Amino acid sequence: MANDDHRTVVTGQRKWTMDRVWRTALAAAMIAACLAAMAGSAPAKPAARAGERDASFGKDGKVTIGFPSESAGASGPQYELPFEFTPGHQKMAVAPGGKVVVAGASKVVRFLDDGKLDPSFGKGGVVTVPRPTGGVFVLTGVAVDSLGRVVLVGLTRPLPTNSTPDPVISSATVMRFDADGRPDPTFGTDGRLVTDLGLGAPAAPGGTYGGPSVGLRSVVIDSQNRIVVSGGYVTELAKCERSVNSKGFVARLTQTGALDPTFGAGGIRALGTIASLGQLAPFSGGYLTAGTGGPFCSAAEGPAQLLTAFNADGNLNSAFASFSFRTLKTVAPIAMTVTPSGKILLLGNEQHKRVYHKVTKVEEGKKVVKSVGKTIRYQAVVRLLPSGAFDPGFSRTGSAKYLDPESGSFSALTADAGERTYLVGNLGKRVSPSPHNQTLRRTFFLGRLTPKGVYDRGFGTRGKVTTGFGGPSSAVATQVALDAKGRILVGGNVITPELQSGGGFAIARYLP
16 A cells, blocks of 8 residues: 555656646747737748649749740651651750740740749740741750750751652751850850751662751750750661651760760761660760661661660660660650669550440349440550669559540659659540530649559649649640759640730649
8 A cells, every 4th residue: 555655646746747847838838929929920831732833933833935836837748757847846944043944946935933934034034046047947855954054956947848859858956045045156156056967868769868867856964064965867768658767866065066076986876776766864874765666668677665775975885774775565655764763764655455344234124244344545654773674663563554644644754862753644624515515625634653653642632633724724734844942843735815826835833
């Protein structure tokens, strides 16, 4: 009993002490709250939710900018070319200081960190891209270097005329603008380089074609602010109805726009077994490209889809996959990115499959089990290790299939330092229930996957976010990037009567 009484006394003392501490802390908190109220301080805002639009950017996290429609006439190429020949693309790139650049063939726009047009760039944030005399500039890529200089790449092609048979003539084109938007006088000729890169004109039946057929498809800036490009060029116009013989290449330029003699063979590395090299990314001290092995008009075709790794000197990186090449049989990538940890992410094109489930119905008083079929649309995401092998940490096999958004699809992807994957695209909703009106209104779609490849339920609504741009607008997300603060930038085409041009480019920024 004495011991029990002792425990009771000690317990009582502890309770009295804790009550006294609690009352003192409560009184202090009340005094602090009163002082804060007297000082006019506002209550703390609730913590932002991952996937929430960044209200400090534009209006409610969104901005739009008009771009005029681009046309090169009704005449198109007769052949399947190893580069993009049709104008009308807008591209987005992150710039230093939280800024964002959007480029088209006719103008370049730069936004400040708050989403307003940057008055220190061009005229009120806009730079006009001069149109080549007698030609058309087709934009395929934009990048910004560490000095804030904006680089545009693509091709210049002549305006089609009745006297232009089989219009395939084009020249690789690179432009560089200073950080204030003026053409860089130290680059090319008045900031522009239009060249065949020394590749010459293709052979043609009866002789040589009337001009080169070279185009750039992608661009990156290396750690020394040198411009690295990828693309393809036509080597022969044979007697095939649709195909040509071509080669893919990567090239690196000096600060003045000349081919860098320390890279490849005189600044360029062309591969005879690859028809075209497309998406380009820094990788393992060098570069990685996604390319195609065909079609060719003659000779044997290479693999349909493959990755090719290059060292920083432009030679093949034999440490990657099988002697620097990785063929892709399970996915035909429409987008590729290299993660901060050096892993490779690929987004495949849209596929369809038929699935069946059993349904029990009552027919003539009897239960009947029938199989009901449904077509689903999906796209595959593949993650590879830096060696080129499948990453077993992603969906166990390195590959996973994701159902497309309703009446939409995925178009691009990227990843953060935590190996979370961001997928963007669009979803479509009917504007009318009438079966005679099939018009869809499209909105941005953004999804985040965990490092293991499942939707991250802590992001948006079960890992997904949709964003519209008001009224009767229709928007399709085509690009995604992360800025230096980890904020997610999603950009794409928008059609809206709120822009005088009727359409242009839209950006939404989200909190991570």
